Amino acid sequence: MNTKKLIHAIVAQTGSNAAHTETLLRVTAQVISRALCNGVSVQLQNFGTLEVKERAARMIVHPKTGEKSVSTGKTVASFRPSNNIKEIFK
Amino acid sequence: MKKTNDKMSWVELRKAIAKQASVSEKEAGLFLSALITSLIDSLKTDKQVKINGLGQFKLQAVAPRKSVNIATGEDIIIPGYNKPIFSMESSLKDALNGTSEPILQPNNDPIKKLGEQADEIVNILADLGQDPNAVPADAPSVEEKEVEHTDPSVVLVESEEKKVEEEIQMPQDHQHNQKKNSRPWLTVGLTVLFFCLLLIAAYFFLQHKLIEWTGTLHEKMMQTEQTVVTTPATREDNTVTYQKEAPAEDAVPVPVTDRARHYDQFITTEKMHADSRLAWMAYRYYGNKDLWVFLYEANLDHLSHPSRIVVGTPIRVPKLAPELMDMSNPETKKVVEELQHKYLR
Numbered sequence: 001m002n003t004k005k006l007i008h009a010i011v012a013q014t015g016s017n018a019a020h021t022e023t024l025l026r027v028t029a030q031v032i033s034r035a036l037c038n039g040v041s042v043q044l045q046n047f048g049t050l051e052v053k054e055r056a057a058r059m060i061v062h063p064k065t066g067e068k069s070v071s072t073g074k075t076v077a078s079f080r081p082s083n084n085i086k087e088i089f090k
Numbered sequence: 091m092k093k094t095n096d097k098m099s100w101v102e103l104r105k106a107i108a109k110q111a112s113v114s115e116k117e118a119g120l121f122l123s124a125l126i127t128s129l130i131d132s133l134k135t136d137k138q139v140k141i142n143g144l145g146q147f148k149l150q151a152v153a154p155r156k157s158v159n160i161a162t163g164e165d166i167i168i169p170g171y172n173k174p175i176f177s178m179e180s181s182l183k184d185a186l187n188g189t190s191e192p193i194l195q196p197n198n199d200p201i202k203k204l205g206e207q208a209d210e211i212v213n214i215l216a217d218l219g220q221d222p223n224a225v226p227a228d229a230p231s232v233e234e235k236e237v238e239h240t241d242p243s244v245v246l247v248e249s250e251e252k253k254v255e256e257e258i259q260m261p262q263d264h265q266h267n268q269k270k271n272s273r274p275w276l277t278v279g280l281t282v283l284f285f286c287l288l289l290i291a292a293y294f295f296l297q298h299k300l301i302e303w304t305g306t307l308h309e310k311m312m313q314t315e316q317t318v319v320t321t322p323a324t325r326e327d328n329t330v331t332y333q334k335e336a337p338a339e340d341a342v343p344v345p346v347t348d349r350a351r352h353y354d355q356f357i358t359t360e361k362m363h364a365d366s367r368l369a370w371m372a373y374r375y376y377g378n379k380d381l382w383v384f385l386y387e388a389n390l391d392h393l394s395h396p397s398r399i400v401v402g403t404p405i406r407v408p409k410l411a412p413e414l415m416d417m418s419n420p421e422t423k424k425v426v427e428e429l430q431h432k433y434l435r
Contacts, residue, residue, distance in 0.1 A: 035098045050176065
């Protein structure tokens with residue numbers, strides 16, 4: 001499902017304007033991503049938590065040439081589903 | 091970018107959204123809960139859902155696997171399940187890793203900046219609001235100079251306010267202008283293209299005209315030359331004129347065989363019979379079967395192929411120049427062969 005359909009689904013529930021819902025969704029994405037950029041994890045009730053994790057630098061080997069190199073560490077956003085969600089999708 | 095233990099709770103998120111989108115907290119809360127339920131629904135139906143500017147939630151199937159009950163040592167099978175996972179959008183990835191932070195910044199900046207500016211102005215206003223109050227409180231009967239002093243500051247503040255308002259309007263106006271400006275550029279480009287095409291057309295037309303004009307000029311020149319040449323010749327001698335005329339004829343491209351043929355005069359018009367052939371008609375009228383090509387050429391407008399002529403089709407039989415009927419002439423033969431090759435293909 002893409003963002004457009006998601007907006008339609010939300011509009012079907014709240015009954016508000018689609019354009020307004022779109023701005024709200026955009027703002028939500030902005031707020032969440034900014035929080036994640038500041039290292040703050042975001043809790044979504046009844047859904048889960050979006051949190052930031054550090055991936056450490058590690059040794060990697062090129063499968064063809066056997067060349068060894070060090071991959072740079074990176075930061076990723078990961079999702080930890082809440083328990084009720086786990087039950088729903090079981 | 092460092093990991094902290096900070097956590098943005100549901101309420102905080104609701105507040106932040108309400109503040110940034112300038113809606114009531116209640117509305118933001120309603121929207122958020124609708125968002126969560128539709129996220130769950132869409133994950134159930136489509137197994138994936140995408141939020142622009144953030145990332146994609148997906149359902150990942152985890153296969154059942156074998157395990158051992160630690161207490162009893164029994165083999166047990168852990169059933170498979172679907173695990174919701176999140177993969178971030180590249181913009182978020184870049185922002186998180188600090189490779190290109192500006193990607194997120196410009197989206198946030200104008201609002202943030204304006205908010206900061208507004209705060210600053212509020213502070214300044216507050217300061218100024220205190221100052222004039224403070225001054226008269228301390229010395230209510232001071233000369234008017236001080237009052238005058240305060241006035242410009244108020245004016246200043248007002249102008250600043252205006253500035254801020256302008257700045258607030260600026261980004262929107264700017265976007266509008268950009269959108270509007272893109273069209274005029276297109277029209278300007280198109281008109282320029284149009285004029286270019288017009289110029290090219292005019293150039294070719296003029297060239298064509300020039301060629302025609304030079305051609306007529308050439309012909310006129312030739313004619314004058316001929317008259318100039320022939321007039322004295324006729325006065326002098328007949329033999330001389332004959333000799334002089336011959337090269338003049340040579341100068342005009344070799345007659346009839348090389349010229350494009352125009353069929354204006356016709357001997358008769360014959361209807362095609364079941365057993366009549368163009369070749370036989372050519373034999374009857376011109377004395378040579380090979381000359382059917384001229385018959386065909388004269389009726390080209392209503393014939394598609396020499397061997398596919400419908401019975402009853404009228405065939406016009408043109409009058410041919412004697413040179414064209416003479417097959418012993420190599421030029422004629424060449425022309426006839428060329429035409430045969432062309433039409434029988």
